[in-house]
Amino acid sequence: MTAILKNRLFWPAAILVVLLVVNMFTSNQFVTVRDGHLFGTFIDILRGSAPLVLVALGMTLVIATGGIDLSVGSVMAISGAVACLLISDLGNQNSVGSVLLIIGIAILVSLVLGLWNGALVAVIGIQPIIATLILMVAGRGIAQLITDGQIINVQSGPYATIASGFFLALPVAFLIAAAAVALITLLTRRTALGLLLESVGGSPTASRLAGIGARRITIMVYVVSGGFAGLAGLIYSANIKSADSISAGNLIELDAILAVVIGGTALIGGRFSIAGTVLGAILIQTLGVTVVAVGVPAKATLLFKAIVVVALCLSQSPTFRQKVFGRFKPRPAVRAEVPA
Amino acid sequence: MTTIDVTPETGKKPESPANPRRRVYRPNTKYIPILATLALLVIMYTSGVVNYENFGQPSVLVNLFRDNAVLLVVAVGMTFVILTGGIDLSVGAVISMTTTLTATLLQGGWPPLVVLVLVLLLGSLLGAGQGAVIHYFKVEPFIATLAGLFLARGIALFINQSSIPIRDETWKAISEYRIEIADGVVTKPIAIVALAAVLIAAAVLAWTRFGRNVYAIGGNADSALLMGLPVGRTRIAVYTLSGFCAALGGVLFSINSTSGWALQGNGLELDAIAACVIGGVLLTGGSGYVFGTLLGVMVTGLIQTIIIFQGDLNSAWTRIIVGVLLFAFIVMQRLVTRKVKQ
Numbered sequence: 001m002t003a004i005l006k007n008r009l010f011w012p013a014a015i016l017v018v019l020l021v022v023n024m025f026t027s028n029q030f031v032t033v034r035d036g037h038l039f040g041t042f043i044d045i046l047r048g049s050a051p052l053v054l055v056a057l058g059m060t061l062v063i064a065t066g067g068i069d070l071s072v073g074s075v076m077a078i079s080g081a082v083a084c085l086l087i088s089d090l091g092n093q094n095s096v097g098s099v100l101l102i103i104g105i106a107i108l109v110s111l112v113l114g115l116w117n118g119a120l121v122a123v124i125g126i127q128p129i130i131a132t133l134i135l136m137v138a139g140r141g142i143a144q145l146i147t148d149g150q151i152i153n154v155q156s157g158p159y160a161t162i163a164s165g166f167f168l169a170l171p172v173a174f175l176i177a178a179a180a181v182a183l184i185t186l187l188t189r190r191t192a193l194g195l196l197l198e199s200v201g202g203s204p205t206a207s208r209l210a211g212i213g214a215r216r217i218t219i220m221v222y223v224v225s226g227g228f229a230g231l232a233g234l235i236y237s238a239n240i241k242s243a244d245s246i247s248a249g250n251l252i253e254l255d256a257i258l259a260v261v262i263g264g265t266a267l268i269g270g271r272f273s274i275a276g277t278v279l280g281a282i283l284i285q286t287l288g289v290t291v292v293a294v295g296v297p298a299k300a301t302l303l304f305k306a307i308v309v310v311a312l313c314l315s316q317s318p319t320f321r322q323k324v325f326g327r328f329k330p331r332p333a334v335r336a337e338v339p340a
Numbered sequence: 341m342t343t344i345d346v347t348p349e350t351g352k353k354p355e356s357p358a359n360p361r362r363r364v365y366r367p368n369t370k371y372i373p374i375l376a377t378l379a380l381l382v383i384m385y386t387s388g389v390v391n392y393e394n395f396g397q398p399s400v401l402v403n404l405f406r407d408n409a410v411l412l413v414v415a416v417g418m419t420f421v422i423l424t425g426g427i428d429l430s431v432g433a434v435i436s437m438t439t440t441l442t443a444t445l446l447q448g449g450w451p452p453l454v455v456l457v458l459v460l461l462l463g464s465l466l467g468a469g470q471g472a473v474i475h476y477f478k479v480e481p482f483i484a485t486l487a488g489l490f491l492a493r494g495i496a497l498f499i500n501q502s503s504i505p506i507r508d509e510t511w512k513a514i515s516e517y518r519i520e521i522a523d524g525v526v527t528k529p530i531a532i533v534a535l536a537a538v539l540i541a542a543a544v545l546a547w548t549r550f551g552r553n554v555y556a557i558g559g560n561a562d563s564a565l566l567m568g569l570p571v572g573r574t575r576i577a578v579y580t581l582s583g584f585c586a587a588l589g590g591v592l593f594s595i596n597s598t599s600g601w602a603l604q605g606n607g608l609e610l611d612a613i614a615a616c617v618i619g620g621v622l623l624t625g626g627s628g629y630v631f632g633t634l635l636g637v638m639v640t641g642l643i644q645t646i647i648i649f650q651g652d653l654n655s656a657w658t659r660i661i662v663g664v665l666l667f668a669f670i671v672m673q674r675l676v677t678r679k680v681k682q
Contacts, residue, residue, distance in 0.1 A: 068482075126670050129427075130623050134670070137614060138663020144656035254429075254486050267480050299501050303494030310487045313479055320477040 009276050011315045012262050015308070016283045019290045026293045033169070041289065043171060047164075049285035050173035051076070051232035053278055054180055055252055056259040058225030060277040061184070063260050065221050066201040066269025067121060067128035072229040072256060074139025075113050076249030079106040079230035080237030081146040084154050093156035103162075107230045113139070114226020118219030132222075136253070143245035153242040163239035173235050180228060185274050194272075197221065201269030259284055262312055370627065373620025376672060377635040380665075384642050392649040398525050400645060406527050408641040409534035409596070410435070410589040410605075412634065415612040415619075416541045417585025419633045420578045422616050423545075424557045425625025426481035428579060430470065430488035431586035431612060434463050435605030437492040438590025443504035443600025452510040460587045466492060467583020471576035485579075489609070496602035503601040506594060515595050530592040537585065542630040554578060558625025614662055615640055618669050639665065 020042070024030045027041040055072045062069045083106040090098050113135060120131035165172040188194030199207045200214045208214045229249070237243050261267065262283060263276025287308055291301045314320045389396040405412070414431045421428045438459045445455045470488045473479050506512070518526045545551035553574040556564040565571045589608075594600050613623075619636030621628030643661050647653045 120667075124671060124674060126674060127623055130617060130666070130670050133610070133613065133617075134663050134666045137610065137666060138660045141656040141659030141663065145654060145660070149654065149656065254489070257482070258486065261480075261483055267482060299497050300494075301497075302490060303498045306487060306490035306494040309490055313483055313487055314473070314477060317477040317479050320479075323476070 009264055009273070009279060012276075012279055012283055012312065015312070016279065016286060019283070019286045023286070023290055023293055026290075026295075041293065043174075045282065045286050045289050046174040047171040048289070049282045050171075050177040051235050051249075052252065052255055052259060052285055053177040053281040054228045054232040054235070055249075056256040056263075056277045056281040057177075057180055057184055057274065058221075058228035059253075059256040060260050060263070060265055060272050060274060061188075061197060061221040062128070062225045063257075063265055063267060064197045064201050064269055064272035065218055066204070067218070067221070068132065068257065068267070069117060069222060069225045069229075070129065070132040070253050071113070071117060071135035071139055072225065072232075073249030073252045074136050074143065075110050075226050075229035076233030076236060076252065077140055077143035077243075077245045078113065078146065079110045079233035080248050081143045081152070081243040081245050082106045082109050083159070083234055084152040084237055084243035085146055087154045087156050087159055088152050090156075093154060094158060096158045099156055099158040103159075103234060106234055107227055110226045110230020110233070111223050112226075114223040114229075115219065117226065118222030121222060122215040122218035140245065143243075143248070147243050147245045149245075151242050151244050155241070159238050160241055161238075163235050173239075176231065176235065180231070181274065181278055184224075188272075188274065198270055198272065201271070203270075255284055256281070258309065373669065373672065374629060374632045374635065376669070377619055377632060377639060381635055381639055381642065384639070384646065388642070388646050388649065392646075395649060398522065402521065402525055402527050402531070404638055404641045404645065405531035405534060407644075408637050409528075409530040410593050411608065411611055411615065411640075412534040412637045413537045413585050413589040413592060414608060415615045415633045415637050416537050416630055417582035418609075418612040419541070419616055419619075419621055419628065419630050420545070420554055421481075421582045422558075422613070422621050422623055423554050423625055423628055424575060424578050425561065426474065426575070426578070427485065427613070427623075428467075428470070428488075428582045428586075429482065429485040429609050430466070430492055431582060431589070432605040432608035433489040433492035433496070434466060434583060434586035435590040435593055435608060436496040436602050437466075437499075438463055438587045439594040439597075439600035439604050440496040440499045440504065440602050441600070442591060442594045443506050444499055446506050446508040446511060447504060452508055456591060459591060460584060463587020463590070464580050464584040467586070468576055468580040470583070471579030474579065475572045475575045493602065499602070500600075501602055503599050506598045506600065511595060512598060515598050528596070530596055533588070533592060537588070538630055538634050545630055550574065550577065555626055558627070560626075611640065614666055618662075618665055620669070 023041050023045075029040040031040040031042045033039070055076070059069055059072065083102050086102045086105065087093055087099065090102075092098070117132050117135060120126045120134070121128050124131075161172055162176065163173050167175055188197065196207070196212055196217055199210070199212060200217050204214045204218070232252075233249060236248055257267075259280035260272075260277050262280035263273050263278070265272040265276060287305055288301070291304050296304050385401075388400075394400070414435070418428055418431060441462070442455055442459050445458070446452065466488060470481075470484050473484045474481050514529055517529055519529065519532065520526050545554065553564070553569050553571075556567070556569055557571055557574055561571055590605070593604055597604075615636035616628070616633050617623060617636070618639055619628070619632030619634065621632055621636075640662055643665075644658055647655065647658055
């Protein structure tokens with residue numbers, strides 16, 4: 001029992017379960033089948049959390065190497081802007097081949113942006129927080145230039161599918177996110193890659209001396225983060241069927257970092273949990289949905305979120321737990337089963 | 341300026357302390373980022389004067405302080421936090437909370453002085469709370485102040501989601517008051533407040549024990565603790581100061597616009613951080629000056645002025661140019677610090 005309680009993911013998971021249970025009672029359709037698809041609040045949560053899961057996944061890898069990527073929101077805006085601009089120029093917006101090509105181009109652009117971040121961090125040796133701040137500040141300007149300050153609307157069926165389509169009864173956006181999570185989990189936990197990431201996060205110098213290409217790995221994580229941010233940007237813009245260079249991915253870097261921290265990945269690097277990140281991202285999305293569902297007035301939603309975030313951050317601080325709960329807890333040697 | 345000769349060495353010991361001749365060159369390297377920013381500012385200003393009519397008028401320069409008063413005050417508080425090696429993401433949200441609260445209370449007929457003191461106290465209190473969480477519970481500054489951001493903006497949205505006009509006489513009087521510096525050059529009281537904040541902060545950082553503690557913690561918090569410096573107190577004080585500055589910025593905002601709005605100051609924290617970096621404040625802490633931050637704010641302000649004078653440039657260019665400048669300055673800082681190490 002104590003082992004479960006002491007797990008860093010226990011409290012986030014418990015809060016998620018509580019929120020889901022609340023949703024089960026407040027929404028009249030939690031999970032139902034309609035037109036051969038799954039519908040309901042739960043499915044909406046899964047679909048809606050896809051961009052955040054993708055961004056947070058990339059962020060987890062970056063943070064595992066001891067870095068941080070503030071530019072994800074701007075990359076989202078740029079990728080959405082590129083895709084919508086190219087699609088709006090198409091003669092036939094419903095051509096699957098062209099849309100796929102454009103999606104490929106947008107993701108390629110995002111990968112290049114990630115490469116820029118990675119080069120700044122690993123080659124020039126700039127602190128990650130500042131290196132990515134550059135693209136965060138400039139990137140939104142670039143996105144605004146691409147769209148010429150307008151909101152570009154597109155009427156493309158295939159493009160809209162990546163956000164609102166269904167495949168095998170499940171939302172396509174969710175499937176994309178799930179595939180990304182599966183791929184990264186496989187790569188990091190079934191190959192040596194995860195170990196290498198953690199060693200670079202623990203000490204880049206020691207890793208390099210041990211023969212690990214620390215620089216290459218650092219660049220790689222920023223490229224991956226850029227790519228996932230670009231994918232998230234595509235899902236976001238496909239969902240609203242337009243490119244909004246100002247609000248696309250606005251503040252998502254903070255939500256993503258929060259998801260990573262809730263998931264038990266320390267910001268100093270050297271350790272990471274993909275399951276935790278996914279849990280964190282879904283928790284943040286569920287919180288947003290629940291706040292509306294239980295009828296908290298719209299003006300209080302952010303305050304509510306803030307209180308939960310503060311509680312979560314404090315509950316994860318070992319010092320806080322020790323200081324607050326420590327005095328209530330008898331010595332573990334005597335009665336170990338008393339919950340903290 | 342006021343900050344000469346007081347920075348403790350930040351962890352990088354000279355290889356040969358016995359050789360006195362090497363010391364002659366070293367103080368100069370710490371000023372290189374500031375001097376570069378100053379040079380950039382001069383170049384930008386001269387090119388503005390050459391290219392645009394009326395750019396050379398003193399009011400353009402004076403208006404920089406008026407238009408960037410809020411950013412200046414916030415960036416000054418941010419400088420202290422960054423010097424200790426921390427970061428404060430909550431400042432923009434504290435501004436929105438302050439403007440909303442100020443407008444609401446003034447609408448409710450509270451005496452202006454009470455409102456002023458109350459909002460400044462509240463901002464400081466929020467900052468102190470963040471500092472306490474960071475110090476006592478070892479939550480990372482990034483996360484703790486992010487929670488503070490959500491909290492402050494949450495409070496602002498909870499109070500009122502729409503823009504609230506301020507009709508209080510005192511506030512309006514201050515807003516409409518003009519100070520004539522020279523013939524035809526007028527400025528607003530908020531510019532004077534911002535300038536005063538810079539001077540006071542520079543003096544505090546240069547000549548007080550608190551200022552030295554700030555540099556010491558930024559250089560190496562563990563060494564500072566072992567030296568017996570009050571690390572906890574200083575750290576909490578720094579976040580309190582940043583909260584106070586943000587609240588003061590909010591008050592200036594509400595005076596300038598005679599209104600309060602919960603979405604005010606969105607993203608201002610990043611502008612403040614960018615200004616600090618352009619001004620040569622190292623984000624790792626321990627190195628930088630308030631005067632540098634002032635120059636950083638002036639540079640970003642001057643970019644906007646030039647874009648306005650140019651007229652046909654998309655405002656998106658502001659962000660891109662600031663990004664390019666950030667890049668240039670960071671690379672330069674990197675090269676400078678590398679040289680010092682060798």
